[in-house]
Amino acid sequence: MERAPIPPRRRILVVAVVGAVLLVLLALAGLSAGWLAAAAVLALAAVTGAAFSLGVAQTSRSSDAGHPGPALASVPAPDAASPHADFALQQISLSTEEVERVRGLVGEAVQTLMDSFSGLTAEAEEQLALVSSLAHGDGTVGQHEMSFRRFVEEISETLASFVGKTVENSKNAMLLVEQMEKIRHEVEQVTRLLDAIGAINAQTNMLALNASIEAARAGEMGRGFAVVADEVRGLSGRTATFSADIRAVVGAVQGSVAEAETLIHQVASQDMMFTLEAKNRLTETSGKIAELDQRMGATVEVLRHRAGDLAGHVGDAVRSLQFQDMVSQLLAHVVRRLLEVQGALASASQEDRAAAMARLQGLAEELDRSPVRQSALEGGSVELF
Structure with missing residues (x-):
């Protein structure tokens, strides 16, 4: 079909x-x-x-x-x-x-x-x-917030003040070393004076001995002179003992002054070395911080440009979305x-x-x-x- x-x-x-x-x-x-x-x-x-x-x-x-x-x-x-x-x-x-x-x-x-x-x-x-x-x-x-640049500036100021104080202390330490040197010389002068006193005491003792000998020769007539010679000899002995004590004390003072002078000179030298090193480090650190701050500023500028470019691209994309x-x-x-x-x-x-x-x-x-x-x-x- x-x-x-x-x-x-x-x-x-x-x-x-x-x-x-x-x-x-x-x-x-x-x-x-x-x-x-x-x-x-x-x-x-x-x-x-x-x-x-x-x-x-x-x-x-x-x-x-x-x-x-x-x-x-x-x-x-x-x-x-x-x-x-x-x-x-x-x-x-x-x-x-x-x-x-x-x-x-x-x-x-x-x-x-x-x-x-x-x-x-x-x-x-x-x-x-x-x-x-x-x-x-x-x-x-008036706010507590601090920028990195301000923080760096304050740290630099603090370090500079510390270095300045350290330099001043080093100068004072050097002055103290000079004063201790003067004290040492004065103690040496005292020692020389004690030596002179000892020499005088020896001469006095020798005169007293000679006087005693002459008094003994004079017999009954020189008995009074012999008593005086004995007293002079005793005084000379006590003077010698006192001079020895003073010499011992002056020697101890002289040793302490010399030790203190050595320590102060060492501290002053160390402080000066530390100050110079700290100053050099501060200068180097300040340069690095300044360079870092410049890099951060440049980075912020780059980010600002990138953000502007991104906003432009986003604007273009939003305008392109008008195809809807x-x-x-x-x-x-x-x-x-x-x-x-x-x-x-x-x-x-x-x-x-x-x-x-x-x-x-x-x-x-x-x-x-x-x-x-x-x-x-x-x-x-x-x-x-």
Whole structure:
């Protein structure tokens, strides 16, 4: 049994369904490829071309059968094509919902990206502020917060004051060494005086001895002189003992002075060496700290420029995210196309073929005008509707 030929009305409905499905697939693919408008125009052109092909085929079939007449003659009611029409309307309705869902997803994703970029910019600015505060302080007067530069300055001032005090103490120690040297010389002078006293005492003792000898020779006449000579000899002995005691004390003082002089000289030498080393270290450390401060300042400047560049890049990215407006308009235009095709299919059973052809042709010309006249983000215009 031969298969009955497919009625022309059924063919246009099938082509319409295929065009609608193609429209949705190309629209979804166009979100990532950037040719959404071309896909919509292509799909609508397929639907419109199918309608025109139906008219041409019907006209040719009428001419070949030997039934002349107008090119757009009326056709029987499309009762047999109703299931196909219902299927086409259902698919178009589902496609419209999916496109609207895509619009929502794109809008939500773009908003999330914009919020993320805004947060990134805020974090970069906060980081720059923290680094700048660490390097230079916040400039607040009367607060306990101190910048690194001020800290270095105070440490340098403290070390300089310490070095100055140490130098002064070293000078005083050297003066004390000089005074101890004078004391040592004076003690030596006392020792020499004691030596002179000892010599005088020895001479006195010798004179007393000679006087005693002469008194003994004088006999009874020199007895009184002998008593005086004995007293002089006793006084000389006591003087010698006293001189020995003084010599012992002076010797101890002289030893203590010499020891103190040695210690003071050693301390003064060590203080002076420490002072010179500390001064050299302070100079070297101050230079390194100044160099570190300069590097930190340069780093802060670099970070400031980097933060500015980052803010510029984020701004460019945020502006680039405005493609969501264009995509939304294109998707809205696609939805409008689908709704118009849906309406055309719904009213196909109520219009004759000529009116349907004219309506589809006018609809195609109207919908060919895309709301977004560009294929990239750098140029073009956006039509708000």
